[in-house]
Amino acid sequence: MDTSARNRSICLWGILSVFLFSCVQPACATATHTKASEWKRRNAHLVPDEKENKAILALDQDYSVPWRTATDSDGDGVDDVYDPSPMDWRENGYDPFAVLAFLSWYHDWNAYKYDCDALKKVVDLMKDAGVGMVRFDFLWQDIEPRPGELHFEKYDYIVDLLTERQVRVLGILGYSVSWAGKAWNYPPYDDETFVRYVRQVISRYKNKIKYWEIWNEPDSRTYWVPQDDMKRYTELLKKVYEAAKAVDPSCKIVLGGMTNSGYYAIKNVYRNGGKDYFDVVNIHPFANPLRAKAMMDVLAIYRNVRREMDKNGDQDKKIWFTEIGAPGVERPNKENAWWEGISPTEKQQAAWVTDVYGRLTGLDDVEKVFWAFFRDNLGHFKSGVDFFGLVRWDFTPKPSFFAYKKRAHAVMDEWRPFRGEP
Numbered sequence: 001m002d003t004s005a006r007n008r009s010i011c012l013w014g015i016l017s018v019f020l021f022s023c024v025q026p027a028c029a030t031a032t033h034t035k036a037s038e039w040k041r042r043n044a045h046l047v048p049d050e051k052e053n054k055a056i057l058a059l060d061q062d063y064s065v066p067w068r069t070a071t072d073s074d075g076d077g078v079d080d081v082y083d084p085s086p087m088d089w090r091e092n093g094y095d096p097f098a099v100l101a102f103l104s105w106y107h108d109w110n111a112y113k114y115d116c117d118a119l120k121k122v123v124d125l126m127k128d129a130g131v132g133m134v135r136f137d138f139l140w141q142d143i144e145p146r147p148g149e150l151h152f153e154k155y156d157y158i159v160d161l162l163t164e165r166q167v168r169v170l171g172i173l174g175y176s177v178s179w180a181g182k183a184w185n186y187p188p189y190d191d192e193t194f195v196r197y198v199r200q201v202i203s204r205y206k207n208k209i210k211y212w213e214i215w216n217e218p219d220s221r222t223y224w225v226p227q228d229d230m231k232r233y234t235e236l237l238k239k240v241y242e243a244a245k246a247v248d249p250s251c252k253i254v255l256g257g258m259t260n261s262g263y264y265a266i267k268n269v270y271r272n273g274g275k276d277y278f279d280v281v282n283i284h285p286f287a288n289p290l291r292a293k294a295m296m297d298v299l300a301i302y303r304n305v306r307r308e309m310d311k312n313g314d315q316d317k318k319i320w321f322t323e324i325g326a327p328g329v330e331r332p333n334k335e336n337a338w339w340e341g342i343s344p345t346e347k348q349q350a351a352w353v354t355d356v357y358g359r360l361t362g363l364d365d366v367e368k369v370f371w372a373f374f375r376d377n378l379g380h381f382k383s384g385v386d387f388f389g390l391v392r393w394d395f396t397p398k399p400s401f402f403a404y405k406k407r408a409h410a411v412m413d414e415w416r417p418f419r420g421e422p
């Protein structure tokens, strides 16, 4: 800012403070009123329609929710007056702070081997950071390793743990189990086998999980083979959507998270007639925080997607960023570089967390932002990608953890009076 600009702003501030002091009372009243209507506007889409309402009322009422109070009848942490869905504890209104965490990974292809104690530890850290929702895989391979043979023990434990701590879940449904597709990243031979698994999972967790994402990055050739302009994916999506809504009409279907070029994929989903088969659009806009125009890149991806949605009459649907992130390493070098080149330091990563949440939570149509990912990995990706965590492999918090926490508390504190919290 140059000197003349500073003088002008000092001068303006003088005039402004006279104005503010002369009407301090009405200004505050207006601010509260504006904030209340802002809360209602932000959450209007969460008000259930008739079908959803019926489904919510039909759900088991025995949630064993110890935190219910007289003014928060569903115990979701939002006062009845402001609760968009006061009978449904799964809907806690606007809370953009979310993360991706590989809580269910326990295989020979990864280092995570979460036992019960480690899961408790990581979920407590999430609570401390202010995480409101966590995204993780409900792997078909884990759940139905052989046709008709179902295993839910691990998932029951994780879902209960998160639910007890009021952390919401976005469940990813995918990939192909070995008996059902050519490989994990191929669509199933027979869609009905996938739809059957979806039905089983949703009906099991419908009292606890409301949001389901269908596959991850179906526009990437790593996750979906062969790439065919989203034809096969949209076909599967349609069947899954109908089955999911039949099991739980109050659940929401989140489009599979699309890569940086997701705008083309979303255009193709519309082209293939997918418009009525998802409730939330979902993108993964990664950018290199070491580049000055990183945030501009992210916003460009978002705007292109928004434009495509508007063009197709989807003005009312929200956008979720279910992955955004960058590594934070102690000593950047060639070995711990990521796909964008040399990795940021832990401090630079923290600055990116502040930027990301500072900028994106200001966008009205962006409802949730998931930091990818919550905890570092150990030699899984064998690059800087192992260091995307807010906490290190040994669970110690990085500067980015504190940046996330500060931002989450600042934003959610603003809404506190409208959430029935002290």
Ligand SMILES: [Ca+2]
Pocket: 072, 073, 074, 075, 076, 077, 078, 079, 080, 083, 085, 086
């Ligand atoms: Ca409530």
Ligand SMILES: [Ca+2]
Pocket: 074, 076, 078, 083, 084, 085, 086, 087, 088, 089, 090, 091, 092
């Ligand atoms: Ca509620």
